[in-house]
Amino acid sequence: xxxxxxxxxxxxxxxxxxxxxxxxxxxxxxxxxxxxxxxxxxxxxxxxxxxxxxxxxxxxxxxxxxxxxxxxxxxxx
Amino acid sequence: xxxxxxxxxxxxxxxxxxxxxxxxxxxxxxxxxxxxxxxxxxxxxxxxxxxxxxxxxxxxxxxxxxxxxxxxxxxxxxxxxxxxxxxxxxxxxxxxxxxxxxxxxxxxxxxxxxxxxxxxxxxxxxxxxxxxxxxxxxxxxxxxxxxxxxxxxxxxxxxxxxxxxxxxxxxxxxxxxxxxxxxxxxxxxxxxxxxxxxxxxxxxxxxxxxxxxxxxxxxxxxxxxx
Numbered sequence: 281x282x283x284x285x286x287x288x289x290x291x292x293x294x295x296x297x298x299x300x301x302x303x304x305x306x307x308x309x310x311x312x313x314x315x316x317x318x319x320x321x322x323x324x325x326x327x328x329x330x331x332x333x334x335x336x337x338x339x340x341x342x343x344x345x346x347x348x349x350x351x352x353x354x355x356x357x
Numbered sequence: 358x359x360x361x362x363x364x365x366x367x368x369x370x371x372x373x374x375x376x377x378x379x380x381x382x383x384x385x386x387x388x389x390x391x392x393x394x395x396x397x398x399x400x401x402x403x404x405x406x407x408x409x410x411x412x413x414x415x416x417x418x419x420x421x422x423x424x425x426x427x428x429x430x431x432x433x434x435x436x437x438x439x440x441x442x443x444x445x446x447x448x449x450x451x452x453x454x455x456x457x458x459x460x461x462x463x464x465x466x467x468x469x470x471x472x473x474x475x476x477x478x479x480x481x482x483x484x485x486x487x488x489x490x491x492x493x494x495x496x497x498x499x500x501x502x503x504x505x506x507x508x509x510x511x512x513x514x515x516x517x518x519x520x521x522x523x524x525x526x527x528x529x530x531x532x533x534x535x536x537x538x539x540x541x542x543x544x545x546x547x548x549x550x551x552x553x554x555x556x557x558x559x560x561x562x563x564x565x566x567x568x569x570x571x572x573x574x575x576x577x578x579x580x581x582x583x
Contacts, residue, residue, distance in 0.1 A: 281435070283435060284432065284435035287431060287432070287435075288432070288477060288481075291428070291481040291484070292477075292480060292481060292484075328556055328557070330476070331476075331477075331480065333473075334472075334473035334476045334477050334480075335473075335477065337465065337469055337470055337473035338432060338470065338473050338474060338477060341436065341462055341463065341465060341470045342435045342436045342437075344462065345436045345437040345438050345462055346437050
């Protein structure tokens, strides 16, 4: 799942080098934490969350094909 | 077709830059050397840049279709079902068709997954093709099936509105689906359609056209299509 999020976000980001994805898995529940450059926040989240929600939908479909559930959050410090 | 002039330290370097910029291979470009450039004395004095003029041999939309297919395949690599992607260009629109095992996994509830894939492929493609290419992603004929069931729904609702004389509303719909409803009822008499609501909650309202008994302020916009 991590690779998929990385591919999508890096393809969309203005600063792909700043993209970091942390992945943890507890009993088929995959949690993904996404770190991006503050400049990219708007681009990756999108208008009304459109872009991040599309990413979530695709990641969830990919996860369910592996009989898993995925949760994706954007991490800001 | 776009002609591009590019400068570089050498002709080879300029060609490499052109390939990168247009996302095309060397074979897909027509290159005309404007000036060869020279490194000058000691590489400083009198250095002249090489200049080339390139023309793409393939239409940008064809190149776009190839890129779009690559992007979608890259995404689908992470989905654990067998998939094959076909790309086709019709009337300037890139159509990608996913051939899969028919599980519906890639469609999702009301096409949510399919729409997300389409949105992301379009968005990633925008980076390389700034003119904006329309991309449609389909699988198992979902889009055409969806369209015919939407047309059916529109007609059912229109009949009810005509019988009862009261307006009816569809469920929340995206722009594509609303467009299908508007177009389906465009020629139907005694009713008119209008989109209402904001963002993801936008719906189509079907109004009867016959005047109500009590006079009412009625916006005269007969029809709104978006």
